[in-house]
Each structure stands twice: as C-alpha cells, then as structure tokens.
Amino acid sequence: HRILHQLHQLVQIAPRRVHFNSFVSRTKTCGELRSCHVGQEVTLCGWIQYQRHGLFLVLRDFQGLTQIIIPQDEASSHLKKVLCDAPVESVVRVTGLVTSRPSGQSNPRMPTGDIEVKAKTAEVLNSCKKLPFEIKDFVKKTEALRMQYRYLDLRSFQMQYNLKLRSQVVMRMREYLCNLHGFVDVETPTLFKRTPGGAKEFVVPSREPGKFYSLPQSPQQFKQLLMIGGLDRYFQVARCYRDEGSKSDRQPEFTQIDIEMSFVDQAGIQCLIEGLLQYSWPEERGPITTPFPSMSYAEALASYGTDKPDTRFGMKIVDVNDIFKSAELGFLQNALNMPQGTIQAICIPQGAELFMLHICAFPSQQGILHFILRPDGTLKSPVSRFLNEKQKSDLIKAVKAEVDDLVLLAAGEHMEVCSILGKLRLETADLLEARGLALRDPAAFHFLWVVDFPLFLPKEKNPVELESAHHPFTAPHPSDADLLYTEPAKVRSQHYDLVLNGSEIGGGSIRIHNAKQQRFVLEAVLKEDTELLSHLLEALEYGAPPHGGIALGLDRLICLITGASSIRDVIAFPKSFKGRDLMSNAPDYIVPEELEPYHIQVAWPTAQAEVKTN
Amino acid sequence: HRILHQLHQLVQIAPRRVHFNSFVSRTKTCGELRSCHVGQEVTLCGWIQYQRHGLFLVLRDFQGLTQIIIPQDEASSHLKKVLCDAPVESVVRVTGLVTSRPSGQSNPRMPTGDIEVKAKTAEVLNSCKKLPFEIKDFVKKTEALRMQYRYLDLRSFQMQYNLKLRSQVVMRMREYLCNLHGFVDVETPTLFKRTPGGAKEFVVPSREPGKFYSLPQSPQQFKQLLMIGGLDRYFQVARCYRDEGSKSDRQPEFTQIDIEMSFVDQAGIQCLIEGLLQYSWPEERGPITTPFPSMSYAEALASYGTDKPDTRFGMKIVDVNDIFKSAELGFLQNALNMPQGTIQAICIPQGAELFMLHICAFPSQQGILHFILRPDGTLKSPVSRFLNEKQKSDLIKAVKAEVDDLVLLAAGEHMEVCSILGKLRLETADLLEARGLALRDPAAFHFLWVVDFPLFLPKEKNPVELESAHHPFTAPHPSDADLLYTEPAKVRSQHYDLVLNGSEIGGGSIRIHNAKQQRFVLEAVLKEDTELLSHLLEALEYGAPPHGGIALGLDRLICLITGASSIRDVIAFPKSFKGRDLMSNAPDYIVPEELEPYHIQVAWPTAQAEVKTN
Known part of the structure; x- marks a missing residue:
C-alpha cells in the first residue's frame, strides 16, 4: 500500500504542483514559507506593504505576505537604511534566513505567520512615489479612482483573487471540453459582416470606401458553419461586442464560453453544461449537485413573474x-x-x-x-x-x-x-x-434551467408582427413544428436558459438545420431581408447536420462565484458604464488625417441635433 | 514492476481518454471501430462520402471513415432505397452490426479497414444538393472557391487536422503555463486608445462625437500594466489587429501567445519558451531539443544576410x-x-x-x-x-x-x-x-534565438533621426545602458526574436521599468508626444517591478508545424489577401442611418482622389 500511496500522490498531486519560482530570480514567493523552511536562505521579491519603526517590514507579492526582520547591528546599517528609506509600495529584492518567530509572536491569521525572514542583503528595484490611495483599502476608494489607477487597484488581494479564480475556472472548463470530451477550440473572426437587425454592433471602417466590418455580438453564425463543416464539437472562449451606449453593469466587450455540437438534443447540451460546471466549480465554493432543476417559461412567469427566477x-x-x-x-x-x-x-x-x-x-x-x-x-x-x-x-x-x-x-x-x-x-x-432576515443563503448556488420559451413574441411597437424571442436560428419545439405554418405565435422553441441565483448566466438552443424551415422563419414569419444571411441559408442546403449549442456569460458567472458586487471586479481593465477607459482615456479624438484611409469623416452634431438626441 | 507499469498507465493514459460520444445520439464515431468491436450494435452519424453500386457506402465524420454494408434482401428494400437515394454529402444516422470484413478484403490503409457495419436501420437527417466541388479534392480547388464555400472546405481531412492540432497545441501550452508554472490567463480589452504611431490600427467610432477606439496590435501596454499591478505571471491567447491593407499571407486579425513576467531576465524568458514549445510540441512531429541555439543580430546579418536565418x-x-x-x-x-x-x-x-x-x-x-x-x-x-x-x-x-x-x-x-x-x-x-537537391529536411525544425538587436534604427526617411527597432518599451542592454545618454544609435537592446526554419515566430524583450529612462527614450531620443502614453509613464512611477515578456505568432507557428502552405490553412475563417471574407462578403456597405449614432459619414473619394491614391 506504500506504492498505492505513491500512485495516489502522483495522480492527485503531480498535476497540481505549480512552480511559481521557475525562470525568475526569487527562490520563494511571499506566500509559501512555513516552519519547515526554517534555516533556509531565501530570496524574495515584492512590494513593501508597510514598515514599522525600522524594525521589520511586510513584503507582498502575488502569493502572499512575509514579515522581513531588519537587522539592527552596526555592520548592517547600510542595509537598514536601504530598507527604511524605501517608500511604501517600492519594489525590493531581499535575501535572508528563514527563522521561527519568537514564541508567542506567531500570527495564526497569516499563512506565513509562523516564520520571519532575517534580511542579509536587499536591493530596491524600483521606488514608489506617493500613492493616490492605500492599496489595502479596496472598498473605500471611489470606483472612478480605482479605474483611473487600475494598475494599483490590481494590487489588492480581492482583485488578484478574482482574476486568478477566473483563470482557473476557465482552465478547468477547457480541460473538461478539450481533454475529456474532444471539443475543438476554434477561433472565429471578430471582423465580420453586419447581421440583420444588428443595431448594437460596433462598426469598423475598412479601406474600401463605404464598406464596414461589424464586431459581432456572438460567434453564432460561425459556430453553426463549423457544424456544417463537420467539426462536430466546437468551443471557444469568445470575445463578443455589444454597443448599448450607457447601461450599468454591461460592458461593450465581454466574454462568453461558446459551445456548439452536432447530433445533440436539448438534454445532451444540458447534461454537458451540468458536467462542465461541476468539473470547473472552485473547490472552496463547495460542491454543486446535478442535474439542475428545470422549469417551463410559463411556470417561471406564473410563479416568479420573470424568466430568471431566484429560487433561493x-x-x-x-x-x-x-x-x-x-x-x-x-x-x-x-x-x-x-x-x-x-x-x-x-x-x-x-x-x-x-x-x-x-x-x-x-x-x-x-x-x-x-x-x-x-x-x-x-x-x-x-x-x-x-x-x-x-x-x-x-x-x-x-x-x-x-x-x-x-x-x-x-x-x-x-x-x-x-x-x-x-x-x-x-x-x-x-x-x-x-433588516436582518436571512432569506437567501449567501453561500448557496441555485441553478435552474428555464425551457419551453415561445419561439416568437409580438413586436413591442407593432404587436401584429412577430419577432424572434431569442434569434432566428432557434428551432421550434418538435411537438409544435406543424403549428409553425399555421399559428406561429403559439410555437414553443427549443431554447433553454441557465439561471443562477436569479441571474441569467447562459442560453442556447437546438438550431434549425433544414434550409426550407429556416427560410420560412426568416421570410414568412419575420419578414427579414435574407440577403444578409444568404451564405448561411445556402450552407444549410449542403448537408447541415442537426446541431445545437449554448453560450455562458463568463463575466457574470465569475461575478456570482466570487460574490463580487459588479462584473467590473472580475475584469482586469473594464470600461466605465459610459464605455470609457478611465485609465488611458479611451475613446479619444484622433486627427482627421488618420481617418482618411478609411474614407470617413466626423459628422459633428449641430446644437439643434444635440437637443434632438438628448 | 507490474504496479509500476499500472502507475505509468494511470499517469500517461488516464488523462488522455477522450469521450467523443458523450451527450449525443451516436454510440461510436466513424473513426474508432476495430476488430474488437465485432458483434456490437452501433449507431453512427455522418456524411455519405460515397456510395457504390447500391452495395456499400463510406460514412465520414470528424474522426474518420467507416464502411457501411447496404443489405440486399427483400425485407430491407426500404432501407436500401433510403441509403441509395441520398445524395453524396447527405447526413445520415445508421444503426447496424459491426462485422469483420470478408477475408482478403480488409483495407490496411484505413484505420477501420478490418471491419464494416451491416446497416439495420438508417435515417437521412439532412439531404445535400449538388456540390460546387468534391470534398476530397483539397488541393485542386481554387482558393477563392474554397473561401466562398469555407464550410465545405472545412470538411476536408487536412483542414480538420490543422484546426484540431492547433486546438491541441494551444491546450498543451495552457497546461504548461497555467497548471505547471502558475501563469494567470488574463483577458485584456480590444477596444482601446490609439498608440503613438499606431497607423496600422483599425479605428472603431464611439457614440461620443469625434471619439474613436482603436483595435490594438498587441496587448503590450496592458501586459506591462498587469506586471505593475503585481500579477507576476500573465499569459493570454490574444486576438490582435493590424490593418496593413493588402499583404499576402497576413491577416487583419491574428492570434498571439502573449506572455509577461516580473523579476525575470532574458535567459528566464528563453528558458520558459523552450520548455513551453517542448511541452506542447505534437508527438507526431518528433521531439525538439533544448536549449535553442542563439545568435547575435550582427552575426545573423553577417552570415545569413537577415535577422531570421534559416539554419537548416x-x-x-x-x-x-x-x-x-x-x-x-x-x-x-x-x-x-x-x-x-x-x-x-x-x-x-x-x-x-x-x-x-x-x-x-x-x-x-x-x-x-x-x-x-x-x-x-x-x-x-x-x-x-x-x-x-x-x-x-x-x-x-x-x-x-x-x-x-x-x-x-x-x-x-x-x-x-x-x-x-x-x-x-x-x-x-x-x-x-x-531540381531535386535535398538541402532542407522537410521534417526538421531548426529553432534559433536572435539577440543583441540595436535598440534604435535610423529613420528610413530621415536617417538623422532615430526610431525604435522594435518598440519604445524595450530596455537597453545592461552593458550599453550608459551609451543611451551619449550615443543612443550604438545601444543594443534586450530584445530577442525566436526564429523557426527561417521564419520569425516570436519576439519579446525585457522592458524599461524605470520611469525616467522611459521618459528619456520617448522624449529625448524618439521625440514622441508622451501625452498618449501618460498613463503608462505615470504607472512606472508607482513601484513597477522589473519585467519582460514575449509574444509568439500562433498562426505562423501552427503553419510551420503542420507544413501548411499558407496561414489561411490553419485559420477556420480567414480573410482574403484584400481583407475580405469571401463567404459572407464582409466588409460591406451599410446604410447611412446606421452610421448616425457614431457621428461619422462616408467621405466618398472623387475620381481625382482615386487616381492619386492609386
């Protein structure tokens, strides 16, 4: 059984052993020293979190904090001066001896609280000028200040935790999709053609006069074309774009876990996603149970008054x-x-x-x-x-x-x-x-599938006409397929939404793979001009397999997992709610000559037009 | 040693078991049936590759080909009709019995060549109309036709192989960076601010009159800001944009493996990249040896007349x-x-x-x-x-x-x-x-580091002035640091290029982390307006750690690994050399009303201006 134990170690631990000190000049991170390291000489690199009375300082890096003891003997006076003169948040490299803290002085709230490092040599790698705010006061800063100095805000434990957790969750998702289930990670273009009704798509002028690319809201068309191309199992952590002007807690660019499969039904996609979330769920958030409960759109509306019920x-x-x-x-x-x-x-x-x-x-x-x-x-x-x-x-x-x-x-x-x-x-x-009533467990995660949506909804401005409840590629519910041609308003779809704690975190559908049915939906029901989609309609005629997929909103999902109060706290460099980057001041004016190659010019609004639009 | 063997199997094989049939209605792929499956009833889904004399057909999916025997007995006449009437490239689901091929009829060139499947039931899931070209004739089609019908082109073995290999190589890179070495995958914005001299950046009009985002050529600024933010080890498979007009074998959007580390030197980055490529190198291309040889820019120029020598x-x-x-x-x-x-x-x-x-x-x-x-x-x-x-x-x-x-x-x-x-x-x-002389081994991969580039080069149009040989954030060579202030033209940089078989596949540098030095380079040497970079210059003053990084050109690298003749063969939906998507016809005209929210209008070139620009 000793060998079995070794085997266990190899399988369980070997792939999780992370080398944080490879390729660099430190020997240890500031988060890893424990009693077992006492007596070792180590080199640490990090930021001075604070310094007290010339006696010790706390050094911080991306892995944690370590207490550094500043020697007080005459021979070390130069070293002492170096460490004491360096302003807070200066970057230093310290070499020293790991020692146990004197008895009674260990700090149980600090993972490295049993040890301290007696500095032998130190070098200030870069000095820091006076900060606009203290790094540790994560919650106290105004958001505008945090955004302007995002690189300082990123030094907070909370931001680093959020970004690391995001990276790890996505990595686990990739393992599940790629390594366990044979999905192919395919990158699709972001410089694409305008889609019908794509009013929320940013435009990108090209060098051909009057011609524009669009930044797509999702890789929807491409993933369907990949299925028609026989790729069978596609996924992508896809950057998507949506220009909604000012909308709080929305970003002009966002990320979705984009998935599509051939020969699959609704139950197959749901099962895949349940497995995916279970596999990638961070251990520290406790296990989640599958299958997730399911509820019809009609029931969600009747019992919760919304299509994204908070069932906690x-x-x-x-x-x-x-x-x-x-x-x-x-x-x-x-x-x-x-x-x-x-x-x-x-x-x-x-x-x-x-x-x-x-x-x-x-x-x-x-x-x-x-x-x-x-x-x-x-x-x-x-x-x-x-x-x-x-x-x-x-x-x-x-x-x-x-x-x-x-x-x-x-x-x-x-x-x-x-x-x-x-x-x-x-x-x-x-x-x-x-008022203190415990209604919702803050540690609980309630997943819910909402299904059986209507395929079409009456247009808000003209309720006699119909529009797609989700998008025009959604397949009708098999039981309602015939109704499509007689009473389209009554047809349910094969769309499904995934809801977590009352937030929509994903949605998808089984798609139409029959060219005639797709053409009927676009032309007869939706009265769309099919010219913009002619390539997709043609592709459906060349042996398109039955297929379906889903997209998970990664920013929202990570926000819910971390308990962050805004998706801006799980994005490294988010835009403000007006779509601005407050650090670099984007978007910005550019000189007219730089617009020339794109054959565009600014149409400055007149005062009158200004009034009209406001 | 039997236990050791099991241990070996567990570690080596267990994580590589891929479930290609999870969540879907088939039970096997068309690539996996072998003699050991004889006697099993299986369900396959795929495309009819061809059908012969009503006797058998070959079914294809993303994993391979399987021969299906069409039953000839009277009771199966309906099944026979279904399978024989379906045009080539129709999508069918077939259930049948795996049997050995009659002796002497196995096909050793086909992985499934020992078996065939006797059809019991079959269903045509989607019919295919007459194709514009045959799927298997990968090389014979014109490229324009391949691009117009990309979804058909993607059905070729070669395209699917290229995309799958690309996905696998990137996944291995992620494992190496994330799981083995603690890198954090951070997504950075693509809607950003124009960089100085960013003439090749696409512009994206915003809803603020006269203000534009730019699509950046690389996440250079963001990755440096992440280091200043203390993230320590960053990577991203980053989408980048470059508007070069028409240039063969370049794409307006491309992908780079973008890496940055703190407290690292040139040797550290090189060691990381050698490990990364060795770890992610596809087994079927043979092992690669490290460390890679290194050559100074001066020697590369003297011995090979280029900064990217083909040392094969x-x-x-x-x-x-x-x-x-x-x-x-x-x-x-x-x-x-x-x-x-x-x-x-x-x-x-x-x-x-x-x-x-x-x-x-x-x-x-x-x-x-x-x-x-x-x-x-x-x-x-x-x-x-x-x-x-x-x-x-x-x-x-x-x-x-x-x-x-x-x-x-x-x-x-x-x-x-x-x-x-x-x-x-x-x-x-x-x-x-x-003429048949074997100069270069087509299976050989010769990596080479080219180092010690000049930091600045004389401007082509005005050789008295200097411009950055790579970019203005590159640090001077430590031995030449003092020369920066006296004879900048003689300063070597800490830039390094990675060359494979005579193609540049990557480049990077140790960056300037000292605000004064960076300001000197920008203002005194390059005479740049630092206003556009004020956020970065300010960030360097707040305790920026020493840092450096690299970016690998993924499209080019995969192209060299697969031996593809163009990067368009390793990209699912590439643009033509004029930047067009020949399938969807992007970029395209859009109606003036859709430009209104962006306060731009088309400046149609006059005939005279046309002549001037041509």
Missing part, C-alpha cells in the same frame, strides 16, 4: 382567481373579465412592519392591494370591508400567511400582474434582508 | 575582404573605400547548371560577380582576368567551393551586401530544391 427563497406567486371569482370589488371583476385576466398574490413574511416603513415602495397606483395579517387573525386592508370572511380566510390559506405577514394582491393581464409581483418579490426580499 | 542548411555568407584588399578591380576597391564597405561571397553547391538555366534570377546589375568552378579547377567568370591566381585560389578555399559550384560575390555597404546575398541564398536554395 419562496414568496412565490399564488393564483387566487377562484377565491375572488364572486368578489364584489369592481377592480377584481374587471380584471377577470379581461382576456388573460387574472388575480395573483404573494405573501411577504414579517412584511407588516416593512410595509409601514417603506410604504412608498409599494405602488398602490398600479393596482396592488395589500393585506396585513393581524395578531388577532384578521386581515387589515383598505378593501377589507368589500370582502367576505370566506374570501379572507381562503386568501390567508392560499398564500400561507402568518401573523404580521404582508399579502400583496394584483389583478389584471396575466403577464403584467406576474411581472409586477415578481419585481415586488425581489424588492421586498432585499428590504427584508437589509 | 549552409551556404553561409563568407567575408572575403582580405582576399581582395589589393585586387585591381575598381568596383571592389570602391566598395572597400566606402564607410562600412565590404566584400562578401556565398557558394552555391552544384550551382553552375542552375546559373545557366536561371541567369535572369541573378541580378548582375546589383554588383554581383559570379564564378563557376570548372572541373579543371579554374574559375570561370567575366572578371577572371582581373584577378590573380592567389586571389582565385583563396576565394575557392574561403567558400569551400567544389567542382560545378557557383560562387556569388558582392561588394558595397555591409548591410546591403549581406542582405542581397541573404536573399540570393534563399532563392537559389529554392531553385536547387526544385
């Missing part, structure tokens, strides 16, 4: 139509008489006090009725006297209200009623948590 | 100054009297016949003298009579000429003489190989 807590929407069928409130009767009319309620635990405090947060004008369950078992509400006892007690039973709970009731068109209650559910949950 | 063969440039010091040819004397004047020669084995056949290839007008060594030991040359016997025999000895060899001699300014002889060396090598 209850407070679900309850259908109370039957209770109020014969209620004498005109408001309720009017709702029930509407097409798609409905009455729905949610119960907010301990919501009574909340309601008093935040009454402004509850939009009574939007047709929301509120009820508070009094300690005496009665329901307090402005409309209480219009309801009979049976209706009140049935409502209490239906939403399982307890004393001091708040019940919110909405009546109207189904989608609208559910949406407003879904929003109130999330807003009140935040308010309850702010 | 000899024919080196030989200095023959001493031989002709006292020659009576005015042409030679004039050369020797020039500043940097020199006389150099190369010897082309069996070049005599070549010279007769390709006389036009040898530019006598550029001051090249030619000599042929006759079987009688005499030198034939138009200038023979101006040289004495000693000079002729010394020349023969110096270049080690043998009978029927051709000696080419050039005189003039050192750099020019070496360059022209370097070009003739490569051109004559091609000619000799076309």
Whole structure:
C-alpha cells in the first residue's frame, strides 16, 4: 500500500504542483514559507506593504505576505537604511534566513505567520512615489479612482483573487471540453459582416470606401458553419461586442464560453453544461449537485413573474382567481373579465412592519392591494370591508400567511400582474434582508434551467408582427413544428436558459438545420431581408447536420462565484458604464488625417441635433 | 514492476481518454471501430462520402471513415432505397452490426479497414444538393472557391487536422503555463486608445462625437500594466489587429501567445519558451531539443544576410575582404573605400547548371560577380582576368567551393551586401530544391534565438533621426545602458526574436521599468508626444517591478508545424489577401442611418482622389 500511496500522490498531486519560482530570480514567493523552511536562505521579491519603526517590514507579492526582520547591528546599517528609506509600495529584492518567530509572536491569521525572514542583503528595484490611495483599502476608494489607477487597484488581494479564480475556472472548463470530451477550440473572426437587425454592433471602417466590418455580438453564425463543416464539437472562449451606449453593469466587450455540437438534443447540451460546471466549480465554493432543476417559461412567469427566477427563497406567486371569482370589488371583476385576466398574490413574511416603513415602495397606483395579517387573525386592508370572511380566510390559506405577514394582491393581464409581483418579490426580499432576515443563503448556488420559451413574441411597437424571442436560428419545439405554418405565435422553441441565483448566466438552443424551415422563419414569419444571411441559408442546403449549442456569460458567472458586487471586479481593465477607459482615456479624438484611409469623416452634431438626441 | 507499469498507465493514459460520444445520439464515431468491436450494435452519424453500386457506402465524420454494408434482401428494400437515394454529402444516422470484413478484403490503409457495419436501420437527417466541388479534392480547388464555400472546405481531412492540432497545441501550452508554472490567463480589452504611431490600427467610432477606439496590435501596454499591478505571471491567447491593407499571407486579425513576467531576465524568458514549445510540441512531429541555439543580430546579418536565418542548411555568407584588399578591380576597391564597405561571397553547391538555366534570377546589375568552378579547377567568370591566381585560389578555399559550384560575390555597404546575398541564398536554395537537391529536411525544425538587436534604427526617411527597432518599451542592454545618454544609435537592446526554419515566430524583450529612462527614450531620443502614453509613464512611477515578456505568432507557428502552405490553412475563417471574407462578403456597405449614432459619414473619394491614391 506504500506504492498505492505513491500512485495516489502522483495522480492527485503531480498535476497540481505549480512552480511559481521557475525562470525568475526569487527562490520563494511571499506566500509559501512555513516552519519547515526554517534555516533556509531565501530570496524574495515584492512590494513593501508597510514598515514599522525600522524594525521589520511586510513584503507582498502575488502569493502572499512575509514579515522581513531588519537587522539592527552596526555592520548592517547600510542595509537598514536601504530598507527604511524605501517608500511604501517600492519594489525590493531581499535575501535572508528563514527563522521561527519568537514564541508567542506567531500570527495564526497569516499563512506565513509562523516564520520571519532575517534580511542579509536587499536591493530596491524600483521606488514608489506617493500613492493616490492605500492599496489595502479596496472598498473605500471611489470606483472612478480605482479605474483611473487600475494598475494599483490590481494590487489588492480581492482583485488578484478574482482574476486568478477566473483563470482557473476557465482552465478547468477547457480541460473538461478539450481533454475529456474532444471539443475543438476554434477561433472565429471578430471582423465580420453586419447581421440583420444588428443595431448594437460596433462598426469598423475598412479601406474600401463605404464598406464596414461589424464586431459581432456572438460567434453564432460561425459556430453553426463549423457544424456544417463537420467539426462536430466546437468551443471557444469568445470575445463578443455589444454597443448599448450607457447601461450599468454591461460592458461593450465581454466574454462568453461558446459551445456548439452536432447530433445533440436539448438534454445532451444540458447534461454537458451540468458536467462542465461541476468539473470547473472552485473547490472552496463547495460542491454543486446535478442535474439542475428545470422549469417551463410559463411556470417561471406564473410563479416568479420573470424568466430568471431566484429560487433561493419562496414568496412565490399564488393564483387566487377562484377565491375572488364572486368578489364584489369592481377592480377584481374587471380584471377577470379581461382576456388573460387574472388575480395573483404573494405573501411577504414579517412584511407588516416593512410595509409601514417603506410604504412608498409599494405602488398602490398600479393596482396592488395589500393585506396585513393581524395578531388577532384578521386581515387589515383598505378593501377589507368589500370582502367576505370566506374570501379572507381562503386568501390567508392560499398564500400561507402568518401573523404580521404582508399579502400583496394584483389583478389584471396575466403577464403584467406576474411581472409586477415578481419585481415586488425581489424588492421586498432585499428590504427584508437589509433588516436582518436571512432569506437567501449567501453561500448557496441555485441553478435552474428555464425551457419551453415561445419561439416568437409580438413586436413591442407593432404587436401584429412577430419577432424572434431569442434569434432566428432557434428551432421550434418538435411537438409544435406543424403549428409553425399555421399559428406561429403559439410555437414553443427549443431554447433553454441557465439561471443562477436569479441571474441569467447562459442560453442556447437546438438550431434549425433544414434550409426550407429556416427560410420560412426568416421570410414568412419575420419578414427579414435574407440577403444578409444568404451564405448561411445556402450552407444549410449542403448537408447541415442537426446541431445545437449554448453560450455562458463568463463575466457574470465569475461575478456570482466570487460574490463580487459588479462584473467590473472580475475584469482586469473594464470600461466605465459610459464605455470609457478611465485609465488611458479611451475613446479619444484622433486627427482627421488618420481617418482618411478609411474614407470617413466626423459628422459633428449641430446644437439643434444635440437637443434632438438628448 | 507490474504496479509500476499500472502507475505509468494511470499517469500517461488516464488523462488522455477522450469521450467523443458523450451527450449525443451516436454510440461510436466513424473513426474508432476495430476488430474488437465485432458483434456490437452501433449507431453512427455522418456524411455519405460515397456510395457504390447500391452495395456499400463510406460514412465520414470528424474522426474518420467507416464502411457501411447496404443489405440486399427483400425485407430491407426500404432501407436500401433510403441509403441509395441520398445524395453524396447527405447526413445520415445508421444503426447496424459491426462485422469483420470478408477475408482478403480488409483495407490496411484505413484505420477501420478490418471491419464494416451491416446497416439495420438508417435515417437521412439532412439531404445535400449538388456540390460546387468534391470534398476530397483539397488541393485542386481554387482558393477563392474554397473561401466562398469555407464550410465545405472545412470538411476536408487536412483542414480538420490543422484546426484540431492547433486546438491541441494551444491546450498543451495552457497546461504548461497555467497548471505547471502558475501563469494567470488574463483577458485584456480590444477596444482601446490609439498608440503613438499606431497607423496600422483599425479605428472603431464611439457614440461620443469625434471619439474613436482603436483595435490594438498587441496587448503590450496592458501586459506591462498587469506586471505593475503585481500579477507576476500573465499569459493570454490574444486576438490582435493590424490593418496593413493588402499583404499576402497576413491577416487583419491574428492570434498571439502573449506572455509577461516580473523579476525575470532574458535567459528566464528563453528558458520558459523552450520548455513551453517542448511541452506542447505534437508527438507526431518528433521531439525538439533544448536549449535553442542563439545568435547575435550582427552575426545573423553577417552570415545569413537577415535577422531570421534559416539554419537548416549552409551556404553561409563568407567575408572575403582580405582576399581582395589589393585586387585591381575598381568596383571592389570602391566598395572597400566606402564607410562600412565590404566584400562578401556565398557558394552555391552544384550551382553552375542552375546559373545557366536561371541567369535572369541573378541580378548582375546589383554588383554581383559570379564564378563557376570548372572541373579543371579554374574559375570561370567575366572578371577572371582581373584577378590573380592567389586571389582565385583563396576565394575557392574561403567558400569551400567544389567542382560545378557557383560562387556569388558582392561588394558595397555591409548591410546591403549581406542582405542581397541573404536573399540570393534563399532563392537559389529554392531553385536547387526544385531540381531535386535535398538541402532542407522537410521534417526538421531548426529553432534559433536572435539577440543583441540595436535598440534604435535610423529613420528610413530621415536617417538623422532615430526610431525604435522594435518598440519604445524595450530596455537597453545592461552593458550599453550608459551609451543611451551619449550615443543612443550604438545601444543594443534586450530584445530577442525566436526564429523557426527561417521564419520569425516570436519576439519579446525585457522592458524599461524605470520611469525616467522611459521618459528619456520617448522624449529625448524618439521625440514622441508622451501625452498618449501618460498613463503608462505615470504607472512606472508607482513601484513597477522589473519585467519582460514575449509574444509568439500562433498562426505562423501552427503553419510551420503542420507544413501548411499558407496561414489561411490553419485559420477556420480567414480573410482574403484584400481583407475580405469571401463567404459572407464582409466588409460591406451599410446604410447611412446606421452610421448616425457614431457621428461619422462616408467621405466618398472623387475620381481625382482615386487616381492619386492609386
């Protein structure tokens, strides 16, 4: 069994042994020294985190902190001067002897807290001028200052942790896809052609007058073409672009884990993604269980009022139509008489006090009725006297209200009623948590597949016309395939979204592989000009295999895993919400001569036009 | 030792087991069936490669080819019809029984050649219309046709092999960097600010009037800022952009393996790259040995006439100054009297016949003298009579000429003489190989570091001014650091190029980490406006560590590994040499309304301007 133990070590540990000191002039990082190193001479390189009284300093590198003892004897006066004169955040190389800290002085909160290094020689590799802020005060800086001095912000433990974790998760994903399941990592172009309705695509002028590339929002067309090309299993950690102007927590460039497979169905893709996330999930975040639960779009809307339900807590929407069928409130009767009319309620635990405090947060004008369950078992509400006892007690039973709970009731068109209650559910949950109620476990990860979306939605501006709920390449649900030609608005799709803790972290679909069906969708249903997609339509005629795929939003996923408050904290050099790089000041003016080769010129807005656009 | 053998298997084989059939409806790929599978019922999905006489067909997928036997009995007539009616390149799913091929009929050139699959059921998943060309004729198609129907071209074995090998090599590189040496994969922005002299950068208009992003040529600034941010070890498989207009074998977007480290010197980076390439080198290309040889820029120029010598063969440039010091040819004397004047020669084995056949290839007008060594030991040359016997025999000895060899001699300014002889060396090598002489082993990989480049070069248009030989962040050679302030033109740099078989596949340098030195280089030597780089100059003042890095050109490297004739054969969707996507027809016109949000308009060239630019 000694050999078995060795075997275990080889398999388990060998591939995880990381050589952080290869190729460089240090012998150890600042994070690795332990009692077992006592007596060794080591060379460390790092930044001076702080220095105290000329006695010791703390050296920091990307792996941790180590305490350096500054010698006090006369012979070391030069060394002492070097180390004491160097400003905070200067870069130094120190060679010294690892020693145990004097008894009682070890620091259990510091991984290297059992040892210190007695400096023998030191060299200041680069000095640091006065900082605009202290490195360790990660949370205290304003975001604009952090962005302007991003290179200093990156020295914080939290930013380095986020970026390292991101790198490791993506590496594990690659191992799973490439090494375990035979996926091929294929790079696709980012200088491409405008897609139909691609209003959010950045344009890139070319040297041909009047001709532009577009920066695509995803490699959608290319991944389908790769399947038609027989590549069978494709993935890419793909840079994508979306120009949405100013939108908080969105970036003009972002990254998705882009996947496509041939001969696969919805269950196959879901199984792949569950395995992928399980395999790449960071150990320190605890295991995740698979398969993930699944919910239809209709159920998500009915129970949570959204297509991305946060299933970490209850407070679900309850259908109370039957209770109020014969209620004498005109408001309720009017709702029930509407097409798609409905009455729905949610119960907010301990919501009574909340309601008093935040009454402004509850939009009574939007047709929301509120009820508070009094300690005496009665329901307090402005409309209480219009309801009979049976209706009140049935409502209490239906939403399982307890004393001091708040019940919110909405009546109207189904989608609208559910949406407003879904929003109130999330807003009140935040308010309850702010008051100390533990609704959502911050360490919990609730994955959920949302499926059976409609294939088309009525256009917002002209509800008689249809548009794709996701994109025009999504295949119809097999059970609804015939409806496509008769009642397209009723067709469900083979689209699936992956939701984590109420955030959409991915979405995909089985694609249309039949050229005729694709042409019907584009021409007859969507009334699109197929000219821009003629190459894809033609490709489908040359033996396109059945195929499907998915894309995971990497920035959002890493944000949720790390618990970062913004995706900007998991991106090395993010843009501000106005799309600016505050460090380099991009975008910036350029001289007209540099535009000449591209045959474009700036159309400066006139004051009048300015007003119009604002 | 049996346990040791198991251990070996576990470590070597276990991580390489790839599940190609997970998540999909097939049970096997078309490449994996062997004799051991005989008797199994299998389901295959693939394309009909061809079908013969209604008796059998060959099914192809991304893993290989399998022969399918079409049953001939009456009960199977429907199945037979399905399989025989499906056009070539249709997609089918076949379920059947694996059987041994009848004795004498196995095909040893086919990995699955010992078996065939007797079809039981089959379904045509998608039919294929008449193809514009046959899939297997990889080499015969015109490139324009291949590009227009790239999705069909991708079905060829060669293209799939190239893309798979590329994916595997990059994956191995990631394992080496991430898992073995603790590098962090950091994504850096591609929407950035224009860099000084960034004339080759595509511009991307923003929604702020007159302001543009640039697509950077490399993540150079970001990787240095990451080092200043303390990330210590960064890598990225980075998409880069360069707008060079039409240039053959260049792409407007390309990929580099981008690496940067802190506290490293030139030897450290070189050692890292040697380890990286050795680790990721495909087994089927044989092992490569390290360390790679190294050569100074001066020696490369003197011996090979180029900074990227092809060291797979000899024919080196030989200095023959001493031989002709006292020659009576005015042409030679004039050369020797020039500043940097020199006389150099190369010897082309069996070049005599070549010279007769390709006389036009040898530019006598550029001051090249030619000599042929006759079987009688005499030198034939138009200038023979101006040289004495000693000079002729010394020349023969110096270049080690043998009978029927051709000696080419050039005189003039050192750099020019070496360059022209370097070009003739490569051109004559091609000619000799076309005639069947085995000069270069096609399976050999000769790596070479070229080092000690000059830091600055005289500007071509105004040789009194200096420009960076590579880029302004390159550190001076430590031995020449003081010269920077007195004779900058003489300073060597800490830049290094990696050359493989005469192609530059990478380059990098130790960077300047001292803010004052960087400012001196930019302002005093290069006379650059430092405004565009103020963020980087400021960052260097806040404790920048010593750092350096390298970038490998992935497209070129994979091209050399696969032996592809163009980088377009190792890129899934390349652009034509005019920067066009011939499949989708990008770049393309877009309507003026779509330019409005970006405050630009097309400046249509007038006929007159057209003439000027052409």
